[in-house]
Amino acid sequence: MIIPTLNYDYQQAQINAIEMDRMYEGWRQDEKYFMRSKIYNHCIDATGFLNTSTTNKKDFDDIEKYCPNIDNYVQACFIPGAQK
Numbered sequence: 001m002i003i004p005t006l007n008y009d010y011q012q013a014q015i016n017a018i019e020m021d022r023m024y025e026g027w028r029q030d031e032k033y034f035m036r037s038k039i040y041n042h043c044i045d046a047t048g049f050l051n052t053s054t055t056n057k058k059d060f061d062d063i064e065k066y067c068p069n070i071d072n073y074v075q076a077c078f079i080p081g082a083q084k
Contacts, residue, residue, distance in 0.1 A: 044076055047076070049076045049078070062079045063077060063079070066078065066079045066080070067079070
């Protein structure tokens with residue numbers, strides 16, 4: 001909320017504070033996302049799952065076979081016989 005005033009410096013300081021608040025909120029959201037992903041990866045490691053990226057067609061076929069309709073960003077997918 002901006003307090004109406006004819007003082008340019010005061011009004012500019014208010015606008016700058018509002019913009020900085022928006023910027024800091026974006027940074028906080030990015031930091032929360034980063035920390036959640038770190039915790040998720042620690043949980044994956046602790047339970048013996050493997051977090052990996054692949055372009056192998058066999059891996060995609062296994063995902064479709066063993067983990068249909070699972071979003072791997074939210075829930076881990078168990079594929080029997082997968083190599084570490």
